[in-house]
Each structure stands twice: as structure tokens, then as C-alpha cells.
Amino acid sequence: MSELKHVKVVQRDGISWVYLNRPEKKNAMNPRLHEEMDATLIALENDTDTKVVIIAGAGGNFSAGQDLKEFFRGLEGDAAERKRIQGLANSWRWHRLYMYSKPTICMVDGFCAGGAFMQLLASDFVVTAEDAVYSLSEVNWGIIPGALVAKVVSDSILYRHALYYACLGEPFDGKEAVRVGFANIAVPKDELEAKTEELAKKLMAKSPQVLRATKQAMRMVRTMDIQQAGDYLGQVSLALKASDPEKSYDAGLQQFLDKKSFRPFFEPFKLGTMLPPAKKEG
């Protein structure tokens, strides 16, 4: 993807702010935007300067969902292209984000509709403006919450709330989004960016390897039974200890038990204190 037209990336202090950037269409997601978001997320996952990715909407709205003109009507006559774009749309909005190797936050302001619930629920955390307006509006214009929306909404929040909002299509605000489990934190609009950045900085203070293993383990065990989860988590713990370049486990124990320099309830251990010995020359 050469030049970005419907996505804007702003990088500062280890955080990549990724904006859906069609403000004149309330950031409705058209085929090009899906292509650009998929390519952008791939690039940022491999970008060493990016520690946390924040997804937001340009111009005061998160996203009005799928573009009804260009995504739905526009792709109706072209089955092959429709399949390709649907694949890309599901890729970044769910598969790629769900197992992303870096922490991800959605920052929600203004409208958040329909298909935008996918990236909302695939990301690790959501910070919302109290007066943001959410709607699973599909039922109001003749379709079901398709792609994976019905599935991820049913899986993510209490079933009664999921059914209510999917079947009624009623709008709700950011405070309600926190109450039912769509979002973590609701703040007044003028505090939204600062609160989101504060969360990103908290995440950056932790060991990236341990954080990645933790979030991916939390996700993977959701569909396992107890036996599978126990076995899987044991293996992940061993793999993490063996592969962690910062030796986080040893560093944490040393700082707590020997140096008495931190308390894990209140802060992360200090990074970079126990790097592995340098490889010998020759």
C-alpha cells in the first residue's frame, strides 16, 4: 500500500495512533480503508518504535460502521471482489487485532456503529467518551449483525445485554458501554485522549514479552476446557521463561526477594536489570 488515503498514523513516544480517516463520512469503512488498515497493522506490528497501538477516528467520530454505499451496495455485483474485501475486513478487524503481538486500545468518541464493534471488541482495551453514541443498528435497516459482529458481541458481553442491543438497535452512551462490558473506562470528552495515553503508558512500563504472553493466554483459554487450559498455560509459562530476552521472571523475583526494591501489587518490576550475558566472540 503506497500512500494512505483513509488511514492516518501519528507516532509519538512509542505510541502509534491509527486514525480511521474519512471524517466527512463519519469514518464509515469502505474497501480502501479496509485495505489500508490491514496493511497498517501489519507494518506497525513489525515496527520496533511502536510499543502500543491506539485505534481512533478522525474528526470526532470512531466509525459509522461499514460503508453502506461502497462496501454493501458497491460490492453487490462483484462476488470475487466482495469476497476479497470481506476477507481483509475480517482480517484486521478481528483475526489480526485479536492476537496482535502488541497492546491495542480503541479510543471511542462520537459515533460507533455496526461493523465497528469488531475492532472495538478485538482490541485489548476500550477508553470511551461518556457521551459517545453506540448502536448495533443493523436490525433497523434490514440485516443481521453480520461478518463476525453477532458472534463477537455474544461472546464478549453478558448475553442478555447482547441480545437486547442487537435486537433493539437502540443507541447507548459510553457509560452504558462500560456498564455492559463493551468498554473499560468512560471519561468526559475533554479527558479522552489524556486517559487513553495514560493507559498506553502503563502498558509500556511492563515487560512486552510478559504482556504479550498474558494477553494471548487470556484469549486462548476462553475456548478451552479446564484440562486443556492447565496444560496450555503450563507450556506457555515454560516457553516464556526460556525465550524471554529480559529474563523477567528472574528479574522480578530478584527485585522483590533480594533487593526489596518493588512490590508487585503496586508497580511493575524495573525493566532491563537482568539482560542475558552477551554472546562470546568467535
Ligand code: COA
Ligand atoms: N455508510 C455510508 N455512508 C455513511 C455511513 C455509512 N455507514 N454513515 C454515514 N455516512 C455518510 C452519510 O451518508 C453522509 O454522506 P453525505 O454527506 O454524502 O450525505 C455523511 O456520512 C455524514 O452522515 P450524516 O448522516 O449526514 O451525519 P449525522 O451526524 O446526521 O448522522 C450517523 C451520523 C452515524 C448517525 C448516521 O450517518 C447513520 O446513521 N449512519 C449509518 C450508521 C450505521 O447504521 N452503520 C452500520 C453499518 S454496518
